[in-house]
Amino acid sequence: MSRALTAAPPRTVELKxxxxxxxxxxxxxxxxxxxxxxxxxxxxxxxxxxxxxNACRICVVEVxxxxxxxxxxxxxxxxxxxxxxxxxxxxxSRKMVLExxxxxxxxxxxxxxxxxxxxxxxxxxxxxxPAPPHAxxxxxxxxxGHHEIPDGSQAATxxxxxxxxxxxxxxxxxxxxxxxxxxxxxxxxxxxxxxxAVAGRGFDARISTExxxxxxxxxxxxxxxxxxxxxxxxxxxxxxxxxxxxxxxxESAQHVTTTICSYCxxxxxxxxxxxxxxxxxxTSPLDHPITHGNLCVKGRFGFxxxxxxxERGSGRGGRRAGNGSTPALGEQPPAAGDD
Amino acid sequence: xxxxxxxxxxTEVEREAVDAVLGTPTSRWEGALADGNxxxxxxxxxxxxxxxxxxxxxxxxxxxxxxxxxxxxxSPGALRYICQRLTIPPxxxxxxxxxxxxxxxxxxxxxxxxxxxxxSCLAGGASKLCGELRERLGxxxxxxxxxxxxxxxxxxxxxxxxxxxxxxxxxGESPHEQAIAAAGIDQIERALAGEEPADDARPPxxxxxxxxxxxxxxxxxxxxxxxxxxAHGGYGALxxxxxxxxxxxxxxxxDSKLLGRGGAAFPTGRKWEAVARTAxxxxxxxxxxxxxxxxxxxDRVLLEHDPFSVVEAMxxxxxxxxxxxxxxxxxxxxxLAWDRMVGAITQARDRGLLGERILxxxxxxxxxxxxxxxxxxxxxxxxxxxxxxGYRGEPRxxxxxxxxxxxxxxxxxxxNVETLVNVLDIxxxxxxxxxxxxxxxxxxxxLFCLSGRVERPGLYEVPFGTxxxxxxxxxxxxxxxxxLRAVLLGGAAGRFHTxxxxxxxxxxxxxxxxxxxxxxxxxxxxDQSSDLVGVLRRIAAFFRDESCGQxxxxxxxTVRQEEALARLANGSPRGSVEAERELLNEIAQGMRDSSIxxxxxxxxDAIGSALEKLAVFPNGGGx
Numbered sequence: 001m002s003r004a005l006t007a008a009p010p011r012t013v014e015l016k017x018x019x020x021x022x023x024x025x026x027x028x029x030x031x032x033x034x035x036x037x038x039x040x041x042x043x044x045x046x047x048x049x050x051x052x053x054n055a056c057r058i059c060v061v062e063v064x065x066x067x068x069x070x071x072x073x074x075x076x077x078x079x080x081x082x083x084x085x086x087x088x089x090x091x092x093s094r095k096m097v098l099e100x101x102x103x104x105x106x107x108x109x110x111x112x113x114x115x116x117x118x119x120x121x122x123x124x125x126x127x128x129x130p131a132p133p134h135a136x137x138x139x140x141x142x143x144x145g146h147h148e149i150p151d152g153s154q155a156a157t158x159x160x161x162x163x164x165x166x167x168x169x170x171x172x173x174x175x176x177x178x179x180x181x182x183x184x185x186x187x188x189x190x191x192x193x194x195x196x197a198v199a200g201r202g203f204d205a206r207i208s209t210e211x212x213x214x215x216x217x218x219x220x221x222x223x224x225x226x227x228x229x230x231x232x233x234x235x236x237x238x239x240x241x242x243x244x245x246x247x248x249x250x251e252s253a254q255h256v257t258t259t260i261c262s263y264c265x266x267x268x269x270x271x272x273x274x275x276x277x278x279x280x281x282x283t284s285p286l287d288h289p290i291t292h293g294n295l296c297v298k299g300r301f302g303f304x305x306x307x308x309x310x311e312r313g314s315g316r317g318g319r320r321a322g323n324g325s326t327p328a329l330g331e332q333p334p335a336a337g338d339d
Numbered sequence: 340x341x342x343x344x345x346x347x348x349x350t351e352v353e354r355e356a357v358d359a360v361l362g363t364p365t366s367r368w369e370g371a372l373a374d375g376n377x378x379x380x381x382x383x384x385x386x387x388x389x390x391x392x393x394x395x396x397x398x399x400x401x402x403x404x405x406x407x408x409x410x411x412x413x414s415p416g417a418l419r420y421i422c423q424r425l426t427i428p429p430x431x432x433x434x435x436x437x438x439x440x441x442x443x444x445x446x447x448x449x450x451x452x453x454x455x456x457x458x459s460c461l462a463g464g465a466s467k468l469c470g471e472l473r474e475r476l477g478x479x480x481x482x483x484x485x486x487x488x489x490x491x492x493x494x495x496x497x498x499x500x501x502x503x504x505x506x507x508x509x510x511g512e513s514p515h516e517q518a519i520a521a522a523g524i525d526q527i528e529r530a531l532a533g534e535e536p537a538d539d540a541r542p543p544x545x546x547x548x549x550x551x552x553x554x555x556x557x558x559x560x561x562x563x564x565x566x567x568x569x570a571h572g573g574y575g576a577l578x579x580x581x582x583x584x585x586x587x588x589x590x591x592x593x594d595s596k597l598l599g600r601g602g603a604a605f606p607t608g609r610k611w612e613a614v615a616r617t618a619x620x621x622x623x624x625x626x627x628x629x630x631x632x633x634x635x636x637x638d639r640v641l642l643e644h645d646p647f648s649v650v651e652a653m654x655x656x657x658x659x660x661x662x663x664x665x666x667x668x669x670x671x672x673x674x675l676a677w678d679r680m681v682g683a684i685t686q687a688r689d690r691g692l693l694g695e696r697i698l699x700x701x702x703x704x705x706x707x708x709x710x711x712x713x714x715x716x717x718x719x720x721x722x723x724x725x726x727x728x729g730y731r732g733e734p735r736x737x738x739x740x741x742x743x744x745x746x747x748x749x750x751x752x753x754x755n756v757e758t759l760v761n762v763l764d765i766x767x768x769x770x771x772x773x774x775x776x777x778x779x780x781x782x783x784x785x786l787f788c789l790s791g792r793v794e795r796p797g798l799y800e801v802p803f804g805t806x807x808x809x810x811x812x813x814x815x816x817x818x819x820x821x822x823l824r825a826v827l828l829g830g831a832a833g834r835f836h837t838x839x840x841x842x843x844x845x846x847x848x849x850x851x852x853x854x855x856x857x858x859x860x861x862x863x864x865x866d867q868s869s870d871l872v873g874v875l876r877r878i879a880a881f882f883r884d885e886s887c888g889q890x891x892x893x894x895x896x897t898v899r900q901e902e903a904l905a906r907l908a909n910g911s912p913r914g915s916v917e918a919e920r921e922l923l924n925e926i927a928q929g930m931r932d933s934s935i936x937x938x939x940x941x942x943x944d945a946i947g948s949a950l951e952k953l954a955v956f957p958n959g960g961g962x
Contacts, residue, residue: 054736055890057933068940069932074736089932093892096929100895126922127899128913145440145494145713145884146480149876152905156898178888192340194428198731198888199437201714203898205888208437210345210429211415211444219343219428 015081030061030072030083039085042094042116044101044231045179046073049292050189053180058097058116062087069093091120098122103130104157104203106174109233128152133159133174140212144201156203162241165214168222168301170241171207175234178205182226182235190294195219196226224300228283228293237281250275261299266290268299272306279303340388340426349420356409357417360402361395361424370423392426397747399425399729403436404671404710411510412443412484427729438731438887440493440713441508441671446484449511450531453493453672454479454522455504457633457881458827458863458874459790460495463502466873471524488531494715494881495633496672499790499863500543500797506672507531516674540675542644543636543797546813552776552784553760554800557644562679565686568647574692576763580655581700583766588659589615592762594770596782601627601718601755602832602858602937604847607762610752613742614660617750624657624665625727625746625753629711629718631670632830633881634861637786638756640798642669642676645760646683650706652759654697655766657704660752664705668723671711680708715885719936720753721745722887733889734936757786757860777803781846785860789814792821792866801845808841810862821866825953829858831878832941834948856944871955872908875946879904882942893939896930900943907956916956923950 011026017037024033029052034041045056054071061072064082069090072083084090098117102124107113116122131154139160150156162172178198186196195218199208209218227235236244243249254275261268268291271283282300286293349357358364364371366385369392399421406417413436422429436442441453454472456465469479472490476482482489498504501520507530508516517535519526526536542558544551551557561567568574580588593608614622626649630638642649653665669677684706687693695703709727711717717726721735724746745751761783765773774782781803787810790796794815801810807826817823826836834855836843843853850857865871879901888894903923906912912919927943934940949955 053889054935057890057892057935060933068934071736089928092925093929093933096896096925097891097933100891100899100929103899104895126913127902141445143440143443143445143480144438146491147880147884149880150898150902150905151909152902152907153911155902177891178894194340195343195430197428197430197434199430199434200888201438201440202884202886202888203894205894208430208433210418210433213345217345219341219430 013077013079013081015077015079015083017083018085024077026077028077030063030070030075030077030085031059033077034061034072034085041072041085042112043073044110044177045181047181047229047231047286049286049294050181050184050229053184055180056097056101056177058094060090060093061085062090095120095122099124099127101177103127103155105177105232106159106172107177107232109175109236110177110231127155130155130157130159133157133161136161137212139173139200139204139206140208142200142204144204147202147204158203158206163214164238164241166216166222166238168238168297169224169227170236170238171215172234172236172241173206175232176207177232177234178207179231181229181231182207185225185229185294186220190225190292191221191223193219193221193223195221222297222301223295224282224297225294227300228286228295239278239280243275243280249280254280261295263296263298263302268295270295270299272303277307279307340393340428342422342426342428344419344423344429345415347414347416347419349414349416350410353406353410353414353417354420356405357402357420357424359409360398360405364424370420388426392424395425396427396729397727399427399432399435400709400712400726403439403442404712407442407712408508408510408514409512411449412446414446425729431730435729435731438714439671439711440884442712448482448484448486448489450488450507450509450533452488452490452527452531453496453506453508454490454527455494455496455498455502455506456492456877457495457499458831458877459499459634460502460504461874461877462791462863462865462869463499465503466870468503468505468522468524468527472527475524475528490527490531493672494884495631495635497630497636497639497670499634499636499788502790505530506674509533518672518674540643542640544640544799545795545797546799551800552764553641553757553786554645554798556648557640560645560647562644562646563682565647565683565690565692568645573647574651576766577651577654577692578698580658580766581698581702585615585659585661588655588766591765591770591773592659595761595765595773596770596780597758597761597765597773598781598847599755600757600761600785600860602632602829602856607754607758610742610754611656611660613740614662614750614752617742619750620661621664621749622660622662623746623749623751624653624660624662625720625723625751626653626665626667626706626756626759627718627720627723627753628667628669628673628676628756629723630756630859631711631715631718632832632859632861633878634788634790634827634830634863635859636788636790637798637860639673639676641756641760642673643679646676646679647687648760648763649680649756650683650687650693652762653706654693654702654704655762656752656754656759658702662752663703664707666707666709666727666746668709668711668717668727670718671713677708677710684708714887715881716887716936716938719938722936723753724751731887733887734938736935755859778844778846778848780848785845785857787845787857787860787862789862789864791827791864792818792869793862793864794818803846804849805845806841807836807843807845807862810845811841811864817864817866821868824865824867824869824871825949827861827863827865827874827945829856829945830861830863831881831945832856832937833858833861834944835953837952871949871953875949875955876901876904876908878945882938886938886942890933890935890939892930892932893934893936893942896926896934896939897942900926900930900946904946920950920956923947
């Protein structure tokens, strides 16, 4: 405690942001200062609740005196720093990142990307028509350091069939930009479950369980915190996925009810997304001071009892039949004393 | 940590391979078998988890090597047992294993030939060799696990002076690896059949010893005898260093103006001083022997033919920077260098030249050897740290720099092999005397790896400031008096030079001014017979394979670069040749500006310089 009392107050630094002199607290990132100043720097792999991995490089900015561009999400401000957030070089790099992603990944459910593509004049179609999707499991077996030499007539993509191996959420890695957020949320940044990690290398790198085992055979506890932070919709509630497949997903017809999870005493905030009087997904506010948007399997997926209308679920369950004792979630109201 | 391990058990052989590195498990928590069976099941389920188990994570790579060598692949059962022993989540261990090219996660033949198809070997007959292998064994990687032998294409294996090169890895009860230089199809077939060819390990050094400094003992000293090393003046530098003391050594190294030889040319003295002055302990020393830049073999020659000099230089570096432990991380494709370093470290320990109170001084220092497993990116210093620590070899963002937070998050000195060996002369003759050699800003001598279409390929040592032309002449010029087409200086991450640019002075300042780089000292000579387009496509494929995949510009940029180059080579550009060149330039700029590490930042340099200067695709593409 004495340490806290004697610690020096944070220093204030002065920097130039796009030519304007601004003050900031030492330790803030360039991104934080820019956000405070109302300057939009696009981000994909950054999330306020997670450790920055600065992998997507869309937030790069020009720092005077630096040979290469710096990721705004991670670079701390320094006294006398001169930063350009939208210089020619910066705009070019953002354009390339957007083109690289849009030509190799399905970004149709990534928020803001369409606007950014226009803003930065990204033209992903100039890399040629996309290559046909990979067969199921093909990308999971690719060996590091080896690839088929292309003839350049098609643009390689990560396209592949959606992994549907449980009733709660799906993994559509055609939409994965490898932002590492799900890995962080599954790991030390939130859940400490470590069910998934990055496997493989280079363009063949992918998010994977060990040996690409189905989720029910993995360490996954279905907290869904990976879905919460996924920026592209690669990880998605099965209910949303099914609606989208059926063409019935309609966000304009949805309303969000904020409530508190009734399972235990922590009091996590829930946002129930409701369409046609049916809960279609559950989120939790990332800026919640206690939970930072993290929930457990019950809060995330155990909502069926709210809308039990006598048509008790057939075959709904978190784990595959025969894989242990986990009750089929959602089929029953919370038992007394069940935390 | 709550591990979910799955239910596939390791076989007895797999367990043995793991236990060979980690020792026998002491409780069932650690994976000991229920019936005892040689395992101390007496302790039942006594927990061996927690921090102490997790602190062993740096043993992940050695354990994976052990299983790969013994069993030929890493099975789900083996991985499960490894995870249980080290308290690592299986998904993470799988992520690490699948990061390396030398590890197989599927059954494969017990003997596999990795055949180099990189730039130097391409210029030296690799295509013909691969054609023959295709005929006899089928497509690379297509042989099933039941086949007696298989083959694969490989990036540079670091024996570029005698192409083509193959590394034959044999798994099983007596696993071994052998590098075959100047490989013919018959030799490879004999090796695949289990025959060990005569070891022809003459050092590729052609200059007389009196012209050499770093290489003067190479070929003169017996690399397997510490007495021979001492008879050639070995360990004189360490005595001098102990007399000078840590501050004295630092001063000499700073005065010598020694710059790092790994490619980035950072002042060694400044690096050392930063760590030496850091109060946080422990400090770590890392010797980067992961040379994987295509066309580079300089460190291999030092490791194979003068291994004690590396041990001695590391000891001096440890003295100056206050390190008690050093790691030497060597690329996995150097079997002879590995054996020689193991021998050198063992002998040094036996003589009290490593360990507690070296030579009766206050200095205590020891070296751990670590082997890479086929990943160019692990030569990047922060990726190397991650690799040693048992994580994927992905570069970290800088800052923080290694001097502040390096290996295991501690202040770390990381130096290339060649850089370290320079320290011996600096300590014995003094920094200022050392600095008298070379140019004002680039002091000392430099090792250059000459390969390709050159008369006498090999390793050459010249003072900085030597002209490229003179270096080529030293090696006898173009083979058979042919006409020079281009020189690739600095490797795949370097740039091409035209025959008009041979007067460039080989110093850090002059190459920088010319927009070039010496990189790791690679000089690949191409003549009119060379398949320049093939070389460019190989470079593009190399970067596509070796990108770690962490950041978007490099992960996808290297793919798009290879595709655009393929279209140009096939004579089917999208739009026009000009449009494709413009596209390549834009890709290059994006990778250079916004990639995390040097790999992505330089992945377009060689190709860009060839397109700009060598008229590779005249008349609308094609060859």
